[in-house]
Amino acid sequence: xxxxxxxxxxxxxxxxxxxxxxxxxxxxxxxxDVMRFFQKxxxxxxxxxxxxxxxxxxxITTFAQPLSVGVESDGEYMDIRMNSEIGCExxxxxxxxxxxxxxxxxxxxxxxxxxxxxxxxxxAAEYKIAFKEGREPECLKDxxxxxxxVEDAIKTFLSQDSIILVKVGKAGPREVDIKERIFEFSWDxxxxxxxxxxxxxxxxxxxxxxxxxxxxxxxxxxxxxxxxMIYRKDTYTRDENDNLISMDEVGTIV
Amino acid sequence: xxxxxxxxxALSDDILMxxxxxxxxxxxxxxxxxxxxxKVRVRFCMCFPDVxxxxxxxxxxxxxxxxxxxxxxxxxxxxxxxxxxxxxxMREQNIPLFALESQEPVKNMDxxxxxxxxxxxxxxxxxxxxxxxxxxxxxxxGEDCPIVIGGGPCTYNPEPIADFFxxxxxxxxxxxxxxxxxxxxxxxxxxxxxAEFLHKAGTIPGMYVPSLYDVTYNEDGTIKAFTxxxxxxxxxxxxxxxxxxxxxxxxxKPVVPYIKCTQDRIVLEIMRGxxxxxxFCQAGELYRPVRERDVEVLKRYAVEMMKNTGHEEIxxxxxxxxxxxxxxxxxDFLLEECSKRHVNITLxxxxxxxxxxxVMSKVQDVKKTSLTFAPEAGTQRLRNVINxxxxxxxxxxxxTEAFLGGWxxxxxxxxxxxxxxxxxxxxxxAELSNEIAATFFDVVPKEKRVNGKIQITVSTSFFVPxxxxxxxxxxxxxxxxxxxxxxxxxxxxxxxxxxxxxKYNWHDADLSVLEGVLARGDRRVAAxxxxxxxxxxxxxxxxxxxxHNRWLESFEECGIDPWFYxxxxxxxxxxxxxDFLSCGVNKAFLLREWHRAQKGEVTPNCSQQCSGCGGxxxxxxxxxxxx
Numbered sequence: 069x070x071x072x073x074x075x076x077x078x079x080x081x082x083x084x085x086x087x088x089x090x091x092x093x094x095x096x097x098x099x100x101d102v103m104r105f106f107q108k109x110x111x112x113x114x115x116x117x118x119x120x121x122x123x124x125x126x127x128i129t130t131f132a133q134p135l136s137v138g139v140e141s142d143g144e145y146m147d148i149r150m151n152s153e154i155g156c157e158x159x160x161x162x163x164x165x166x167x168x169x170x171x172x173x174x175x176x177x178x179x180x181x182x183x184x185x186x187x188x189x190x191x192a193a194e195y196k197i198a199f200k201e202g203r204e205p206e207c208l209k210d211x212x213x214x215x216x217x218v219e220d221a222i223k224t225f226l227s228q229d230s231i232i233l234v235k236v237g238k239a240g241p242r243e244v245d246i247k248e249r250i251f252e253f254s255w256d257x258x259x260x261x262x263x264x265x266x267x268x269x270x271x272x273x274x275x276x277x278x279x280x281x282x283x284x285x286x287x288x289x290x291x292x293x294x295x296x297m298i299y300r301k302d303t304y305t306r307d308e309n310d311n312l313i314s315m316d317e318v319g320t321i322v
Numbered sequence: 323x324x325x326x327x328x329x330x331x332a333l334s335d336d337i338l339m340x341x342x343x344x345x346x347x348x349x350x351x352x353x354x355x356x357x358x359x360x361k362v363r364v365r366f367c368m369c370f371p372d373v374x375x376x377x378x379x380x381x382x383x384x385x386x387x388x389x390x391x392x393x394x395x396x397x398x399x400x401x402x403x404x405x406x407x408x409x410x411x412m413r414e415q416n417i418p419l420f421a422l423e424s425q426e427p428v429k430n431m432d433x434x435x436x437x438x439x440x441x442x443x444x445x446x447x448x449x450x451x452x453x454x455x456x457x458x459x460x461x462x463x464g465e466d467c468p469i470v471i472g473g474g475p476c477t478y479n480p481e482p483i484a485d486f487f488x489x490x491x492x493x494x495x496x497x498x499x500x501x502x503x504x505x506x507x508x509x510x511x512x513x514x515x516x517a518e519f520l521h522k523a524g525t526i527p528g529m530y531v532p533s534l535y536d537v538t539y540n541e542d543g544t545i546k547a548f549t550x551x552x553x554x555x556x557x558x559x560x561x562x563x564x565x566x567x568x569x570x571x572x573x574x575k576p577v578v579p580y581i582k583c584t585q586d587r588i589v590l591e592i593m594r595g596x597x598x599x600x601x602f603c604q605a606g607e608l609y610r611p612v613r614e615r616d617v618e619v620l621k622r623y624a625v626e627m628m629k630n631t632g633h634e635e636i637x638x639x640x641x642x643x644x645x646x647x648x649x650x651x652x653x654d655f656l657l658e659e660c661s662k663r664h665v666n667i668t669l670x671x672x673x674x675x676x677x678x679x680x681v682m683s684k685v686q687d688v689k690k691t692s693l694t695f696a697p698e699a700g701t702q703r704l705r706n707v708i709n710x711x712x713x714x715x716x717x718x719x720x721x722t723e724a725f726l727g728g729w730x731x732x733x734x735x736x737x738x739x740x741x742x743x744x745x746x747x748x749x750x751x752a753e754l755s756n757e758i759a760a761t762f763f764d765v766v767p768k769e770k771r772v773n774g775k776i777q778i779t780v781s782t783s784f785f786v787p788x789x790x791x792x793x794x795x796x797x798x799x800x801x802x803x804x805x806x807x808x809x810x811x812x813x814x815x816x817x818x819x820x821x822x823x824x825k826y827n828w829h830d831a832d833l834s835v836l837e838g839v840l841a842r843g844d845r846r847v848a849a850x851x852x853x854x855x856x857x858x859x860x861x862x863x864x865x866x867x868x869x870h871n872r873w874l875e876s877f878e879e880c881g882i883d884p885w886f887y888x889x890x891x892x893x894x895x896x897x898x899x900x901d902f903l904s905c906g907v908n909k910a911f912l913l914r915e916w917h918r919a920q921k922g923e924v925t926p927n928c929s930q931q932c933s934g935c936g937g938x939x940x941x942x943x944x945x946x947x948x949x
Contacts, residue, residue, distance in 0.1 A: 092327035094580075096344040101580045108352070108578060108632030111663065123687045125664045126634075138339050140326055166632070168352060170327075198323045200335075261323050294339050299325045 081118055082150040083179040084159060085186065087316050089142045090135060094170035099134035105171070106146060112166035115159060118149040132186040132303050132315060133193060133268045136275060138294075142174060143194065143302035145315045147186040156321045177319030184305075192251055192304040192312055193268035195276040198261035198297045207289025218255040222262075225286050226253060233278055246274055246282075251312065253279065261297075265312070268303060276300075332420035332427075333408075341407045345581045346374035349422035352578040353630065355387070356423050357397040363510075364396040364503050365431040367421045367468070370403075371438070371446035372863065377402040378577070379585030381639060382437055382474065386495045388573035396503060399423040399431075400577075403446045404453060406861060412453050419453035428454040432506065434468040436487075438476035441840035442833070442863035444483055444851050449860040451486065458852065460488045460533060465516050469506070477530075478561075478608055479789040479900040482843035482851060484532035488520060492528050492903055493562030494594075496570045501526055524555050528562035530903065531555075537845055537899075543886055545844065545897040560904045561608075563940045567594060568616035572623060575630045587635035587668065588627045590620060592652065596641035597928035597944060599935075601709045601792035601919050602698070602740065602785060605641055607907045610935065611943030612928060617648035621655050628663055636660065637668040644673035645929070653681050671696070674720030679727050689772060692731035692779070693724050699740055700750025706922045707742050709792075709915070714754060718761055725762050731777045732758055738807040738828070739785040739799035741919065748807060752814035752824075755780050759820035776820075781827045782811060784834035788841050789900045790907060792915035798838045798888040804831040832870040838888040839877075844899035847887070849880040908936035 090102070097105070107127055110117050119125040132145035148159075156176040163173040183189070199205075204212055211217045225231075231247040249267035256263045266274040276298045277291075284291050304312040331338070331348060338344040359365070368387055370377030377383070383400065390398030399421035404412060412419065418427040428434055434454065436447055448458055456470065457463050463470075472480060473491040480490045491498065502523060509519040517533075524531035534555045538546040550557055564570050576588070595612035596605065624636060636656065640646060653667075660667050667685045671694050672678035682691070695717050699705045702714060721732065736751050755778050762776035784804045787793045799807070808828040815826050839847060853876035861867040877884055892898075894913060901909065911934065918925060925933050928944045938945035 092329040093331060093348040093350045096338050096348055097580050098345075101345065101582075104582070105580060107634065111632035111634070111665075112352075112629065114629065119664045123685075123690075124666060127664075137344075138335070142325065168350065170350065196323055196325065259323060294336050297323055297326055299323055301325075 080151075082153050083181075083183070084148045084150060084154075084156070085177045085179050085315065085319055086146045086148060086160070086163065087142075087174045087176075088144045088146065088163075089140075089172050089174055090144055090170065091140050092170045094168070095138055095140050098137055099131070102135075102144075102171075103129075103131060109163055109166045110148070113162040115148075115154060115162055116150050116152045118151050130185040130187045132190045133273060135300060136277070136298070139276075139298045139300055141300035143300050143314075145186045145190075145303055147179065153322070175316055176321075177316065178322040179319040183318055186315070188270065189305040189315070189318075190268050190270065190303055191306045192265050193273075194252075194263075194265045194301040194304065196256065196259065196261045196263055196299045196301055197276050197280060198259075200295055200297055203292045203295035205284050205287075205289040205291055205295070207284065207287040211287075212260075215255055215257045221287060222253055222255060222283075225283055226250065228286070231282060233274065233282060249274060250279065253283075265304070330425055332417070332425040337408070337411055341411070342405060343374075343581055345579075346402065346405065347408065347422070349425065351422075351580060352632075353575040354400075354423055354577045355391045355398070357391070359397065359424065359426075362395055362397040363507055364393075364433070366390050366396055366398040366433045366435060367401055367428050367431040368398055369401045369428075369434060369436045369450055371436055371443045371450050372403055373405050373861070374402040374579070375581060375583045378579045378583045380437065380439070381589045381591060382495070384573040384576045384589075385571055386435070386499070387577070388575070389496060389499065389571040392571065393500065393503065395507070397423075401428055401450070401454075403450055403861070406867070409449065409453065409860075418455045419450065429456055429466075429468065431468045434470045436470065436472050437474040438472050438483070439474050440863065441476060441837050442868075444840060445855045445860040445862055447483065447486060448852065448855040452855075458855075459485050461485075463488065463516070467516075469516070469519070475605065475608060478604070478903060478905060479841065479843070480530065480532070480903075481845045481899040482840050482847035484845050485848040485852075487532065488516075489523055489532075490530040491562070492530055492559055493905075494564045495562075496564050497562045498526055498528050502529070521552065521555075527560065530559050532845075535902070545899060545901075548897070548899075548902045558902055558904055561906060563611075563906070563942070564594070564613070565940070565942045567613050568619045574623065574626045576627065578631050578633070585637075586633070587637050588624070588631055588633045589637055589639050590624055590627070591615065591639045592620060592643060592646050592649075593640045595943065597645055598642060598711060599709055599915075599925055599927055599933070600698070601707070601915055602737065602787075604788035604791050607790045607912075607935075608905045609641065610905070610907055610937035611940060611945045612645070613943040614646060614648075617652050620652055621659075624656060625659060628659075628665055633665070635666045635668055638670050640670065643670045644678065650677065657681075657684060673716075674724060676723060679720075679723055679729075683727060688728040689730075691729070692733050692777075693721065693729050694733045694735070695720070696735040697754065698735065698737050699743075699747060700736060700752070700754055701747045703922055704740060704743060704747040704750070706924050707919050708740055709919070709925055711924070711927060714757070717754070718757065721758050721761050722765050725766050725776075728772075730762070730766075730772050730775065732779070734758075734778065734780045736780065736782045737785040738782045738811065739804055739834075741793060741796040742922075743807075745810060748811050749814045751780065751782070751811055752818050755815065755824050756818035756820050759818075759823040762823075763820075776823045778824045779827065780815065780824055781829075782808065783829045784831060786834050786838045786841055789898065790905050790912070792912050792919055794842070794898065794912065795892045795894065795896075795916050797891050798835075800885075800889050801831045801835050804834060830865070833868065835884065835888060836870070836873055839882075839884045842899070843887050846880075847882060850876040850882050853879055906935075906937045906939055911935045 118128045128149040160173045160176040230245040233246045252265040472487045477490045524534045540546045593614040595609040787796045
């Protein structure tokens with residue numbers, strides 16, 4: 069940990085949560101490179117981040133659920149541990165001045181002392197999903213022109229007894245029923261795209277593309293290659309009553 | 323979907339999602355420069371003809387990128403060689419190579435500047451031109467093509483690639499580009515042709531325009547004469563030199579890549595040139611005279627660059643950092659400033675002594691790092707031949723101190739195939755390595771040995787004679803010689819008492835032979851480079867893409883005998899293909915050094931005594947220190 073307070077020997081630090089975006093050309097940057105990018109941002113921003121000890125000290129930060137390459141987002145999260153207190157607005161401004169337009173801090177909150185870190189507390193993620201122009205699967209071509217047809221298709225899809233996703237892990241493929249973990253799946257008529265809230269907790273993450281693959285498969289069709297445009301709107305955690313809340317709602321503005 | 327950004331990129335989403343590391347091609351890096359194309363007069367595209375991660379690690383391009391973009395009338399962008407996966411797609415889909423910043427085709431630029439750092443990238447130069455849809459041969463280029471200009475160490479023998487370039491800039495780039503751009507703009511205003519511009523450019527100091535010169539050959543294939551076609555074009559081209567390193571361009575805001583690059587750190591160039599004069603070393607001659615950058619300037623740069631990049635590491639760059647006069651002061655400053663900012667310092671190879679060991683132990687985990695020595699030759703006799711001023715005593719004393727300080731890994735670098743090398747010299751490599759191991763067991767008591775062991779890694783590369791060195795007259799070993807030398811060395815090592823502590827690596831011999839042809843080749847070699855490229859070879863510095871047989875076929879087809887360029891004995895008075903260039907060091911001095919090498923005579927270094935190499939003609943640096 070960082071410096072210790074002389075009175076009670078407890079490490080003194082201040083945790084902050086940063087919500088950030090990822091857009092445009094930077095949607096091709098992988099998760100590890102986003103982490104490296106922020107290390108450099110925080111150094112350029114000259115903020116008082118806490119570091120580990122040793123010959124190669126590294127900043128104490130954690131990131132929420134990694135974003136797939138090609139996906140844009142306004143709901144990414146990173147927790148930063150600081151050695152000293154800083155105003156949320158100031159931290160946000162410093163980060164943004166040291167960053168690029170494609171990746172910007174959208175809000176900053178000071179976390180209460182005993183909140184789980186960004187990675188461990190992720191519960192769900194919210195997506196908007198559309199087909200790239202001309203890339204709709206054959207089975208959906210007639211459906212997508214009529215909102216009520218899409219809504220019906222989604223309803224029948226969700227009314228199955230089970231929705232089986234084959235996950236390929238280290239121990240080989242395994243089947244999991246994700247029915248209870250599709251928290252929402254609907255049609256956004258105004259923006260002509262799908263809307264979904266999916267389990268994103270550690271070990272149970274469902275990718276938006278996986279949902280669309282199952283949905284298309286259910287309609288006896290197949291997704292075309294690289295046919296989805298996916299946007300992550302937000303990432304969620306659970307409050308003390310087990311309700312989904314935006315990760316942004318944890319903490320306070322100081 | 324309204325949240326998705328519409329971004330202008332040269333490659334489609336389908337391609338970017340399919341290829342390896344799309345980050346290589348999207349630009350948008352921190353500190354990259356985007357200008358309004360309508361408000362500049364010259365578009366310059368700077369190229370490093372290798373993959374992005376290698377090219378982005380190069381300091382020279384960062385320096386020139388910064389300089390060009392400081393010119394208000396110029397927008398300088400970057401391009402690197404697309405990796406094989408994208409290369410294939412670009413050819414199939416006829417996508418022209420594009421600059422990273424504007425994502426616009428390179429062929430629409432005014433200049434394509436290519437830095438040429440090693441011979442094995444020659445076929446990548448052709449790949450870049452080809453993908454850019456620029457004719458490979460200078461003579462085939464039309465009025466609309468960019469001016470293709472080369473720079474970097476390999477341009478000190480530009481002849482094997484002369485056909486592919488419109489012009490070369492010989493020497494340090496900071497000095498003459500302004501003049502060249504002014505001339506270009508003037509020629510454009512006056513509606514002059516490409517040929518007229520090139521003719522005028524060929525009269526600017528440091529500029530070499532191959533099409534302005536004729537070469538004739540003797541019957542034995544050596545050069546008879548190298549003559550300018552016009553009276554106003556110089557017979558000899560002198561390299562350009564920065565007179566004051568503390569008052570010139572330096573990239574305070576270098577571009578920071580997203581992907582991990584080979585040099586993912588701040589590079590602080592502390593001096594240029596080297597006092598040592600090792601007879602095999604080309605860089606040691608090319609960058610004379612030694613010029614230091616002011617220590618106060620360096621301190622300022624270091625802090626500024628830490629703020630502007632956010633890099634977590636800084637390293638010092640020079641040919642021989644231990645010779646920098648204010649090194650202790652600079653390192654003290656950096657140690658303090660870096661620990662405050664949690665930035666690591668990576669040290670260049672320093673001469674191993676009490677001072678450097680002390681600094682090393684402060685910035686590295688002693689148990690994890692190794693000591694590096696580059697004796698280059700196994701015996702004192704041969705080290706005298708190559709003028710390498712490192713003695714066995716230096717190595718043993720340095721090792722002793724290091725072992726007492728806790729180090730237990732040593733890396734040793736040697737070359738095989740130096741002129742006048744004997745079996746005794748090769749055995750010396752094994753014996754010296756054994757001696758170092760023995761020293762460890764002598765000075766470190768058993769209970770203090772980590773894992774009870776010392777690890778010595780011996781690496782040998784094969785010596786390739788280079789232009790502008792004392793050894794430019796030397797015959798290079800054949801492939802068979804190289805291999806038998808490596809076997810001899812390996813056997814000698816296995817005969818040592820401490821052989822279990824010594825690991826031996828050696829380099830590929832085929833590559834060294836080819837490097838030899840390209841290093842001392844003439845204009846006729848270009849045909850083979852073109853031929854091997856047309857057979858599908860590029861990225862040849864990556865062993866998996868190097869196909870030696872294609873080269874042998876191409877040499878055969880073009881009527882080129884590799885031996886003529888590598889292992890032939892050259893007479894003292896032979897005219898070399900690069901003789902029309904000068905790096906300031908006189909040919910007479912180099913010849914004197916070649917003769918001294920034959921006698922095993924050591925020449926003192928520049929700080930001990932001036933040997934009159936010719937470098938003093940630039941009027942700066944160590945040649946005038948204390949005078």
